[in-house]
Amino acid sequence: MFNKKYITLAAVLFAVPAFSADVQITGTVQSKCSIFTDIQGVYGSPLPNTLSTAPEDGGVDPVFRIDVAKAGYYIAKVTTPTEFTSSPALTDSVTWTGSVSISEVSDAGMSAYETSKVEYETTTEYDLAIAGTTWFKASSKAEYGVDKSLPAGSYRSAVTVECVAK
Amino acid sequence: MADVLPPEVGLTVENLSYGYTVEKQTADDMTVTIQNQNITGTETLFSETDDWSGIPGNSIRKSVPVPSIPGASLGEGSIEVVGNGTVTDPSLVYSYKFDLCYTPLNDPSCPGYDDAMLEYLRGLGVLDSNETLEDMYENELVQDVLDREVDRDEEELNKEQKEESDKERARRIASEIEGLGEGQAQMLSDLNNMTSFDSYYTVSISGGAYNDTVQLDTKSLSDNRRALSSLASDAKFDEMIRSQYTEN
Numbered sequence: 001m002f003n004k005k006y007i008t009l010a011a012v013l014f015a016v017p018a019f020s021a022d023v024q025i026t027g028t029v030q031s032k033c034s035i036f037t038d039i040q041g042v043y044g045s046p047l048p049n050t051l052s053t054a055p056e057d058g059g060v061d062p063v064f065r066i067d068v069a070k071a072g073y074y075i076a077k078v079t080t081p082t083e084f085t086s087s088p089a090l091t092d093s094v095t096w097t098g099s100v101s102i103s104e105v106s107d108a109g110m111s112a113y114e115t116s117k118v119e120y121e122t123t124t125e126y127d128l129a130i131a132g133t134t135w136f137k138a139s140s141k142a143e144y145g146v147d148k149s150l151p152a153g154s155y156r157s158a159v160t161v162e163c164v165a166k
Numbered sequence: 167m168a169d170v171l172p173p174e175v176g177l178t179v180e181n182l183s184y185g186y187t188v189e190k191q192t193a194d195d196m197t198v199t200i201q202n203q204n205i206t207g208t209e210t211l212f213s214e215t216d217d218w219s220g221i222p223g224n225s226i227r228k229s230v231p232v233p234s235i236p237g238a239s240l241g242e243g244s245i246e247v248v249g250n251g252t253v254t255d256p257s258l259v260y261s262y263k264f265d266l267c268y269t270p271l272n273d274p275s276c277p278g279y280d281d282a283m284l285e286y287l288r289g290l291g292v293l294d295s296n297e298t299l300e301d302m303y304e305n306e307l308v309q310d311v312l313d314r315e316v317d318r319d320e321e322e323l324n325k326e327q328k329e330e331s332d333k334e335r336a337r338r339i340a341s342e343i344e345g346l347g348e349g350q351a352q353m354l355s356d357l358n359n360m361t362s363f364d365s366y367y368t369v370s371i372s373g374g375a376y377n378d379t380v381q382l383d384t385k386s387l388s389d390n391r392r393a394l395s396s397l398a399s400d401a402k403f404d405e406m407i408r409s410q411y412t413e414n
Contacts, residue, residue, distance in 0.1 A: 104227050105226050108188075108216035112222075135227075
């Protein structure tokens with residue numbers, strides 16, 4: 001009986017206590033798709049009811065580029081303006097038209113983006129299948145009412161560009 | 167490529183940036199090759215091909231690293247088009263780096279500078295083929311130059327000594343003048359005082375007319391009656407005074 005107790009005590013003394021801990025793991029993901037504005041757009045006003053970025057209308061088409069470090073992971077989604085971000089008070093509707101095209105490429109294969117692009121409403125999608133830089137040119141045109149003159153003042157709008165992961 | 171890259175030796179082309187615009191039908195096959203031959207035209211040092219087959223034409227802007235091509239060996243460059251289509255607005259920019267120590271004589275810190283200098287001096291005939299840089303100071307030409315340096319130093323020393331003796335002489339004269347003493351100083355002071363009399367002889371006072379400022383009008387003046395009584399008092403006073411000297 002005595003031996004048994006002793007053995008039990010020894011077992012208590014030499015037992016290894018059980019600890020637990022959480023080892024932290026952290027990480028940062030940097031985007032492999034970057035968007036840069038190369039040329040700011042400017043509206044020209046060829047007619048009293050029209051604003052247009054087309055050079056023949058006295059405007060400047062905005063140019064932006066998308067750098068893709070890893071091919072096949074992103075879709076470029078470009079939406080031309082459908083409203084002014086700032087303007088004088090308007091009392092009539094505005095009819096918007098716009099387009100997006102590839103103006104320059106860093107790889108000849110990117111030229112194929114133009115034939116495979118998907119367009120819906122005012123949005124254009126490009127599958128960025130090749131790593132490198134692609135330059136895009138957008139155009140925007142706003143027509144006010146039915147031959148109604150736009151109020152004098154400053155007008156602003158924006159092209160929305162997104163890198164959407166597949 | 168001599169007219170494209172600078173003439174300095176030690177240039178190494180590291181990168182090529184180019185751009186051009188392709189005009190073509192989408193369905194047509196077309197390749198564009200940018201390349202450079204070596205200086206003798208027997209070897210292609212660099213080649214990059216863009217395949218535009220089956221895709222629409224566009225403008226391309228591309229930067230391509232090249233395998234460190236020595237500038238001196240870079241030969242003719244070309245843009246070759248194969249297929250249907252045209253290339254317009256071509257632009258090529260070579261990026262290079264300059265190795266200062268490509269010629270070790272450019273900088274004493276370059277590796278191999280000593281050996282290059284030795285060869286250079288031997289080429290000039292300053293050193294014989296069996297001489298080293300350590301022997302350079304024993305060379306007759308170098309020694310002659312060093313001797314001339316010594317001669318020049320001696321001339322400068324003599325000139326300095328002459329300048330020093332001139333200064334000593336000036337100090338001596340100054341001390342002699344100072345030794346003339348106070349008598350000299352007193353003499354100078356007296357001379358100065360004498361000259362100060364002149365101011366009294368040569369002084370000029372500005373003159374002018376001082377007109378009367380009091381005007382007296384002609385009027386009749388009445389006799390002073392008190393004066394008569396005063397005269398009587400005066401006569402009595404005289405009588406009293408004289409009475410003292412009158413002998414009784």
